[in-house]
Amino acid sequence: MSKTHLFSTGTENLTFAKMERGRVIKSTGSRYAVETESGEILYCGIRGRIRTRGIRSTNPVAVGDWVKVEGDRDDPVIVDIEKRKNYIVRRSVKLSKESHIIAANLDLAIMVATMLHPTTLPVFIDRFCVAAEAYHIPVAVVFNKIDLLTEEERELLDDFLDVYRRVGYETLVCSATSGEGLDELSDLLRGKVSLFSGHSGVGKSTLLNKLDPKMNVRVGAISEAHLTGKHTTTFAEMHRLSIGGYVVDTPGIRGFGLVHFETEEIAGYFPEMRALLPDCKFHNCQHIQEPGCAVKSAVETGEVAGTRYNSYLNMVEDTETEESYR
Ligand code: GDP
Numbered sequence: 001m002s003k004t005h006l007f008s009t010g011t012e013n014l015t016f017a018k019m020e021r022g023r024v025i026k027s028t029g030s031r032y033a034v035e036t037e038s039g040e041i042l043y044c045g046i047r048g049r050i051r052t053r054g055i056r057s058t059n060p061v062a063v064g065d066w067v068k069v070e071g072d073r074d075d076p077v078i079v080d081i082e083k084r085k086n087y088i089v090r091r092s093v094k095l096s097k098e099s100h101i102i103a104a105n106l107d108l109a110i111m112v113a114t115m116l117h118p119t120t121l122p123v124f125i126d127r128f129c130v131a132a133e134a135y136h137i138p139v140a141v142v143f144n145k146i147d148l149l150t151e152e153e154r155e156l157l158d159d160f161l162d163v164y165r166r167v168g169y170e171t172l173v174c175s176a177t178s179g180e181g182l183d184e185l186s187d188l189l190r191g192k193v194s195l196f197s198g199h200s201g202v203g204k205s206t207l208l209n210k211l212d213p214k215m216n217v218r219v220g221a222i223s224e225a226h227l228t229g230k231h232t233t234t235f236a237e238m239h240r241l242s243i244g245g246y247v248v249d250t251p252g253i254r255g256f257g258l259v260h261f262e263t264e265e266i267a268g269y270f271p272e273m274r275a276l277l278p279d280c281k282f283h284n285c286q287h288i289q290e291p292g293c294a295v296k297s298a299v300e301t302g303e304v305a306g307t308r309y310n311s312y313l314n315m316v317e318d319t320e321t322e323e324s325y326r
């Protein structure tokens, strides 16, 4: 509710005429920078109990949230949060039921990878894809530093990426150094809220600076520090790109951080396997040893790529080890 001004003539711009809608682009824990639909940045507090819609979270409002703001211009308050189309979370403390929402309403999760210097392993890419599937975020796989590849290596990479294209993921090759593929990368990012992930050194900051020199991302600043119990709070931030669109920076987490999966759900997050699951002989098939497994047959025919299946096995193995520690 806005303050009433006894002597207000009604012409001063002391209060909002109506509620404003905006998007949270930065959070510091207690204040939130909200970019309104009219392009203004308001530094808002929160008032009252905001419905968190079923999520037990340590932070009621996250970067990427669409919110309603009201109040004086010098003291605007977030009064409502719109339903999120997706969000990424991190459990605040190990085994805690409370989560920390890192970012919401992402349009695209981009895996930035490199074949050489450093080498990104397929299993790292697939884990990212699986997490994105679980979070309902579309995936793009971008290979940078193609200037370092021989003709032969480029062909190999193209075959490798063909697997992802067939799964339905957007793929792209580029070089921040030579400029190749950067127009396509711009097109991919334009108008979207994207998450940039990938190993340190693959060129995330360099690419962003090439796309938008005004952004001035510190090289190495798009952090990928290992997720340890030491980080207690992490605040993401949205950077606006001059080409249109935003990139979400999530300091302190690598990719999506730790996503916990149950063994039975993993295959469902591989889209090419998901379609085959009803054809397995056993409904609780783990697609490892079982007879009449449709996934394994598809691996044999090449319909499901061997690298993807390996990643699947790798993830199942991890889940099993994880469970034995409980
Ligand atoms: P980040 O950790 O993912 O943000 O990676 P950086 O942007 O810090 O880049 C790591 C190193 O790779 C830097 O020395 C960049 O100059 C270099 N680099 C980035 N993109 C390319 C590229 O396309 N080709 C080559 N050869 N080097 C690149």
Ligand code: ZN
Pocket: 280, 281, 285, 286, 287, 288, 290, 292, 293, 294, 295, 296
């Ligand atoms: Zn099976």
